[in-house]
Amino acid sequence: MSQIFLFSLWRARGRIVALTVGFALFELIVALSYASVDQNAVRQLVDSLPPALVALAGSSDLASPGGYLGSAYAHPVALTLQGALVVSMATALARDLDSGQAELILSRPLPVWAWVFAQWAALAVGLAIVATGGFVGGLVGVSTVGALASVDAAALAAVSAGGYLMFLAFGGIALLVATLAPSGGRAVGWAAGIVLVAYALDYLADIWTIAEPFGPLSPFHYYDPGVILSQGRLPATDALVLALVAACSAALAHLVFTRRELAR
Amino acid sequence: MVPPPAIESVGLTKRYGAHRGIDSVDLRVERGELLGFLGPNGAGKTTFIRLALGLLRPSGGRVEVMGHDVERDRRAALREVGYLPGELALYPGLSGSRTLDLLGRLHPRPPSLRDELADVVQFSTADLGRPVGQYSRGMKQKLGLISALQHDPPLAILDEPSGGLDPVTQLRILDWLGERARGGDTVLFSSHVLAEVERVCDRVAMVRAGRLLLDAPTAELGDRRMRIVQIEFDGPVEAERYLTGAESEHRVEGGTHRFVLSGSPTPLLSALADLPVVDLTIERPRLEDVFRGYYDDASVEAEGPR
Numbered sequence: 001m002s003q004i005f006l007f008s009l010w011r012a013r014g015r016i017v018a019l020t021v022g023f024a025l026f027e028l029i030v031a032l033s034y035a036s037v038d039q040n041a042v043r044q045l046v047d048s049l050p051p052a053l054v055a056l057a058g059s060s061d062l063a064s065p066g067g068y069l070g071s072a073y074a075h076p077v078a079l080t081l082q083g084a085l086v087v088s089m090a091t092a093l094a095r096d097l098d099s100g101q102a103e104l105i106l107s108r109p110l111p112v113w114a115w116v117f118a119q120w121a122a123l124a125v126g127l128a129i130v131a132t133g134g135f136v137g138g139l140v141g142v143s144t145v146g147a148l149a150s151v152d153a154a155a156l157a158a159v160s161a162g163g164y165l166m167f168l169a170f171g172g173i174a175l176l177v178a179t180l181a182p183s184g185g186r187a188v189g190w191a192a193g194i195v196l197v198a199y200a201l202d203y204l205a206d207i208w209t210i211a212e213p214f215g216p217l218s219p220f221h222y223y224d225p226g227v228i229l230s231q232g233r234l235p236a237t238d239a240l241v242l243a244l245v246a247a248c249s250a251a252l253a254h255l256v257f258t259r260r261e262l263a264r
Numbered sequence: 265m266v267p268p269p270a271i272e273s274v275g276l277t278k279r280y281g282a283h284r285g286i287d288s289v290d291l292r293v294e295r296g297e298l299l300g301f302l303g304p305n306g307a308g309k310t311t312f313i314r315l316a317l318g319l320l321r322p323s324g325g326r327v328e329v330m331g332h333d334v335e336r337d338r339r340a341a342l343r344e345v346g347y348l349p350g351e352l353a354l355y356p357g358l359s360g361s362r363t364l365d366l367l368g369r370l371h372p373r374p375p376s377l378r379d380e381l382a383d384v385v386q387f388s389t390a391d392l393g394r395p396v397g398q399y400s401r402g403m404k405q406k407l408g409l410i411s412a413l414q415h416d417p418p419l420a421i422l423d424e425p426s427g428g429l430d431p432v433t434q435l436r437i438l439d440w441l442g443e444r445a446r447g448g449d450t451v452l453f454s455s456h457v458l459a460e461v462e463r464v465c466d467r468v469a470m471v472r473a474g475r476l477l478l479d480a481p482t483a484e485l486g487d488r489r490m491r492i493v494q495i496e497f498d499g500p501v502e503a504e505r506y507l508t509g510a511e512s513e514h515r516v517e518g519g520t521h522r523f524v525l526s527g528s529p530t531p532l533l534s535a536l537a538d539l540p541v542v543d544l545t546i547e548r549p550r551l552e553d554v555f556r557g558y559y560d561d562a563s564v565e566a567e568g569p570r
Contacts, residue, residue: 003366003369003370004370007366011355011357099353100349100351100352100353101353101354101355103314103319103349103351103353104349104352104353104354104367104411105367105370106319107317107319107342107345107347107349108342108367108370108371109338109339109340109341109342109343109370109371109372110339110370111339261319261320261321262318262319262320263314263319263320
């Protein structure tokens with residue numbers, strides 16, 4: 001199994017490096033830009049915005065160091081970088097079945113679950129590397145910009161851990177989708193669609209009372225970087241829910257895959 | 265104690281909704297046998313192979329590989345198998361040698377035949393160092409063959425092994441497989457190239473529309489099926505004087521009569537005893553002719569859903 005794990009990681013190495021560097025640079029640039037922000041002007045701007053736009057910004061306290069930096073971890077760019085890795089790595093299984101490359105591996109005397117688990121483990125490690133990139137970028141920014149000195153490394157680590165757990169949950173869901181989808185293309189489409197729908201659901205739940213009860217269905221509901229930075233820790237309940245979703249969906253993916261056809 | 269056959273399928277069936285992949289296939293491949301698995305594209309050869317490897321689940325029946333029920337103990341069966349897929353998909357980013365390393369490590373048997381096979385298919389060390397993405401189809405096929413056979417499997421299942429290979433390499437690998445079979449290993453290879461099957465296989469199984477049409481020793485095929493007969497008489501002779509009812513495609517040019525004889529030639533030879541025969545040629549047909557004969561016959565009755 002370690003062979004497939006290492007190989008899966010090796011195949012994704014280009015994406016992992018690019019997304020890690022991209023995430024680190026993005027967080028660094030956002031942190032560095034805080035030095036040029038007129039906090040009063042930002043406060044006035046946020047106060048004048050309708051609630052829908054404030055919710056989209058990810059924090060109502062954009063002018064504070066925690067709120068400003070938190071919005072960068074909830075920014076669509078940061079989310080897309082992590083989501084892209086998760087969707088691409090989790091659905092590799094379905095694409096390998098399409099291409100026939102899976103047949104080469106699965107005709108060897110390996111337990112079928114080991115192949116799925118190795119892909120899952122590679123995804124978890126790859127995502128951890130990308131999340132670490134975001135953490136390091138933010139940490140360098142905080143260390144460089146004096147106005148952000150109130151944000152400590154532990155709080156930044158908690159934000160990165162929260163993001164990691166949320167995308168690990170999406171990774172489990174995407175893995176499950178990949179085991180169910182009839183083709184690799186559809187697996188990618190469905191997995192990306194689920195991330196987008198979850199994002200929209202969380203946003204709508206924030207601004208629309210009718211959608212509010214459905215908010216907890218979205219993994220985004222359990223990840224609020226602004227709150228984590230202001231409290232300095234990751235809420236245990238949120239972390240537990242995300243970890244459970246990640247574990248259960250991955251376990252279900254294993255179960256589904258061991259019962260399905262291994263060739264198209 | 266007699267070891268179980270290398271492959272034994274009983275009533276093996278695979279349906280894809282209304283489409284039938286294979287239908288009640290009973291096939292037994294003995295150890296040390298080299299079986300040619302023949303049939304046109306879409307006949308069900310690959311489906312049978314994938315069922316034997318546990319990559320597909322049967323809709324009915326069962327298949328055992330090296331004595332292991334594939335559904336119940338797939339891993340034990342695969343430990344003794346080397347497999348070359350018909351639609352070989354390698355990882356283009358890996359070099360040839362890294363591909364062999366990866367696939368070799370996924371098998372419990374050591375890759376003891378790698379160098380020998382590289383020599384048989386004439387694959388140089390320099391080529392092995394290049395990324396697979398730069399390989400031609402033939403080179404990929406060579407690499408696939410090495411990866412399938414490098415760990416000296418007692419049973420090799422090769423789906424269209426000669427596809428993309430140059431004629432010299434085709435002959436070299438076929439001869440090598442023949443030697444392996446004589447040494448006690450079992451080889452099942454699917455093909456629609458009859459000449460290569462005729463060259464090396466002990467037995468031939470033919471499938472069409474998912475059904476097994478024929479399973480017989482290669483040497484018996486001609487005997488069981490038909491012969492091409494040419495008789496030269498010393499002057500005109502009416503065909504009715506020797507016809508036994510087993511002849512077809514009858515043609516007469518002067519004193520020369522040509523026809524296809526089905527079944528035993530003994531009645532014909534008896535009928536010819538009193539006739540002025542100058543020359544008589546009885547040829548066993550080529551495998552192509554036999555194959556075509558079976559397919560023509562079967563096409564009437566075996567037009568099952570595809």
